[in-house]
Amino acid sequence: MKASSKRAVTTIAAAGISIALLVVGLVGGYYAAIATTSPKIVEKTVELPTQTIKIGMTISKSGPFAPLDSDYDKFNKAWQDWINGQNMVIANKRVKFEVTSLDDSSDAAKAVQLYTRLATQDKVDILVSPYSAFFGLQLIPIAEQNQVPLIMAEASTATMWTAGNKWIMTSMVPYWEKGLNGWSATYFDMLEKNNWPKTIAFVGWDIPWAGDDHKSSVALAQKMGLQVIYDVLLQPNFANPDFTAQITALKGLNPDIVYLSMFGPFSAQFIKQANDQGFRPKEWHSIEFGAAFLPTLGSLANGVTSEIFWTPNFSFYQTDIFKQLLNQAGMDWRVWQWVELRMIIFQMIVQAVQDSAIRNPADSFSKASINDALHKLQMMTISGPLIVQSPGYGTVGLVPIQIQNGNIVTIWPTNLADATYVHP
Amino acid sequence: MAAAPPLAELVLNSLLLGGIYALTSLGFSIVFRVVGILNLAHGDLVMVSGLFAYLVFTSDLMPFTIRLLFVILLIPLFAAFGLAFERVLIRPLLRKPPNEALLSSVLVTLGFSLVLQDVWANSFGTLQKSITSESLGLPIITVAGLTVASSRLLALLFIVIASILLFVFVRKSYVGKAMRAISQDREAAMFLGVNLPNTSMITFGLGTSLAAVGGILLVIIQSVAPFSGLPLTVKALAVIVLGGTGSMIGPLIGGIALGSAETLSAFFIDPYWSPGIAVIILVAVLLLRPTGLVRR
Incomplete structure (x- = not known):
């Protein structure tokens, strides 16, 4: 064997041994590190009160x-x-x-x-x-x-x-306020921009939440120039309330919008009964649409507007x-x-x-x-x-939504809307 | 406030509301008069019947006519349930003196009412169940300027037919006569050979079948929910107090009077005070006619 070949073999062998030692060192070091640090982590976990x-x-x-x-x-x-x-x-x-x-x-x-x-x-x-x-x-x-x-x-x-x-x-937000923070402030803002309704009727339940929304919305409607042609607060009735008297009165007045401030299931009851009496205003607005609202009304719910604090297209x-x-949890946000x-x-x-x-x-x-x-x-x-x-x-407010073909879509403000507001 | 009142429509809807009150009270009333107990689960039976009707009506597995048939079948099924209920839970109470039996029945039926509510809430959820006229293919109709859902008209017709049938049954059939005899004088009826246990059982079955009819109509016209039964029973109690427990038509008159008082006072006086006005009428009737609007 030539001397140059011998040197080459020696060099390769030396390099191989070095690499092998390096690998052994690294693997050994890794396992050593695990062996020494792992117990410390466990120890720390256990120690934390x-x-x-x-x-x-x-x-x-x-x-x-x-x-x-x-x-x-x-x-x-x-x-x-x-x-x-x-x-x-x-x-x-x-x-x-x-x-x-x-x-x-x-x-x-x-x-x-x-x-x-x-x-x-x-x-x-x-x-x-x-x-x-x-x-x-x-x-x-x-x-x-x-x-x-x-x-x-x-x-x-x-x-x-x-x-x-x-x-x-x-x-x-303080939703009882009659200005920017009112429960339906963004809804009335949207109506003002769309400028289609002339008259509005209010029917609500005299309980703190619904009463607050009712009063603040009457003020907001008047502020934007809508003519409030009917305004009644009713005593709450959880046992199958009947709305014949209010619906008969509303039929005679024929308002563009009927604003319902009561719990969602009872708003649904109102809309259903009004339909049975042959009364359909241009728009129903209900301050709540959860619980059995959609199943109760089926296709009658189409076009109804409401408010909510969150919809799935929010990305905050x-x-x-x-x-x-x-x-x-097996929960549908439209129901709950x-x-x-x-x-x-x-x-x-x-x-x-x-x-x-x-x-x-x-x-x-x-x-x-x-x-x-x-x-x-x-x-x-x-x-x-x-x-x-x-x-x-706080400062968390509501956005208007509308029920369109059985879906709930956000219609205002424009930066959060995922659908166009449908109105007459 | 309102323009010229469309009185005819208002009266028609008052009658319908009163009719529902009457129908749900009728079963409650005959059980009280004949069996001598207060069935506080009556409103819950109305609700459960409405739930079953809802489940059948909204099922897509069968054609509409079959679904309708199944819903009508609920009435004899509930009657059968009523017979069994009386035999198992009520009959033992009737061996006690009348006052004790009445008190015990309140506890037993109230307990049963709570069980029904919880079983429903846990099995079918707490949400209200309701069916629209449209989903049943029943249109809104206008006759002579009067707009009403055909479902409501059918309900009114159903209430009238059910009342007539019940009236004929009580007047003409042997069991009906026995029921009347017991309600007038229990001991005399027994001496005359009326089979008290059997008549009580049939009466309970009849009362429960009327609850079934009420539930079927209620789910179409309004809605049913697991926790709405007891308030309905309280309403039925008010109706029979108003109409009087002395006769079969007492609850019919009481129901229509209460329904009309609520609706008309809400329209002509003030909707806020309408429930209060109904109570004032109730108290006034009791003061002037302590036995109710209809005397024995």
Whole structure:
């Protein structure tokens, strides 16, 4: 063998040995690293103390409100499973969320008893109100006396925010206002731009939420120059109400728009009965379209306008997660119309716990600190930006929708609309 | 406020509302008069019948005529259920003294009412169920300027036919005469050989079949829901108090009076106070005629 060939073989052998050593070193180092670091991670996981944030609420699983919110229980469960699967660590603690929901049987007195129990015996960290402002109003003293933050879910009315209450807040705009924040402010804005109706009639239920919407919308209609030719508030009647008298009166007046401020299933009842009496205005507007609204009306629902805080074409924050949770819960957002407010509340709670840890490291998880954080929230939600105002109400408003061929489409404002408003 | 009142239409719709009140009260009333108990589950039976009618009507598996046949079949099925219900749950109570039997029946039927509500809510959801006239192919018709859904007219016709049949049955048949005899004087009827247990059972079956008719009409005209039964029972109670428990036509008159009072006062006086006005009428009738509008 020639000397040059020998050198070449030696060089190749040396290179091969070097590479082999390098590979052995790297693999060995990798396994050594795993062997030394893994136990530390496990050790760290075990070492982190767990902080459980207890959220308490009632849901009307029976009684007249059951068609409107009985399935929120399923959404709570889906959210709880998802959030606890995120392994959140806040202020060096592993934070778990525990949602307790009891059945108030649509009975305000029972709700008061159960919230007292949640605040005093179960010692929850945060309370979430049940459906309707009428119930919410009666729960405020429990929150104030026991100093537990109470987030108003689908419950808000003017008097809640003027009494100097310190422990309540909501995501929603002050929708009783007669200006920009009114429940149907964007709807009337849209009507003004389209400029087709001349007359409007109002029929509503005299309960805090519906009454607030009714009054603010009458003012908005007058402000945009519509002639209000009928305006009645009725006593609520949950047992198959009959609207013969109102429909007969409306037939004689023939308004362009009939604005219904009552719970969705009863608005559907009104529209159905009006159809049976041969009355169809140019447009029905219902402040709620959830529960059995669509199945009750079938094709009669086409063209009806309404409002909502969220539709699937919104893309602000955690929209995909919200859709995923709805799927897991087996819930249809068109039926459980206000379930988006539940998601917003959970977003508020997570954000407030995080903010509390930053603002008040020494006392991150106390009710007072979380309450303070909830009152100072500035965050993004599935429905857009939320800034909690000093009285406790928020900035999340509604957008007009229309039922077109059985689908619910967003028709205003133009940057959020996914369909064109159909009108005469 | 309103233009010239289309009185005829208002009256027609008042009659229809009153008719529904009457029909749902009729079954409740005969059970109270003959069996001597208050069936607080009556409204829930109306609701459950409406639910079944809804499920059959909205099923795409059968042609419409077959579906209609199945819905009509609900009436004898409910009658059979009523017979069984009386035999199993009510008959044991009737062995007690009348006052105790009445009190016990309130507890038993209220418990049954709650069971029906929960079973429904858990099995079929809490949402209201309703059928539009259009989905049944029943058009809105206008006759002499009077617009009304043909479903409502059919309902009114059905109520009239059911009332006439019931009236004839009670007047002409042996069982009907036995029912009247028991409602007038239970002990005398027994001495005269009336079979009290059997008559009670048949009466309960009849009352339940009337609940079935009410439910079928209610799901077409208004809606049914799991938790709406009890308020309907309370309404039925008001109707029989108003009409009087002394005769078969008492609930018919009471139902029409209440329906008309609610509708006409809402139109001519103030819709907000309409429920209150109905209560005032009820109290006034009780003060002036403590036995109700129709005397025995």
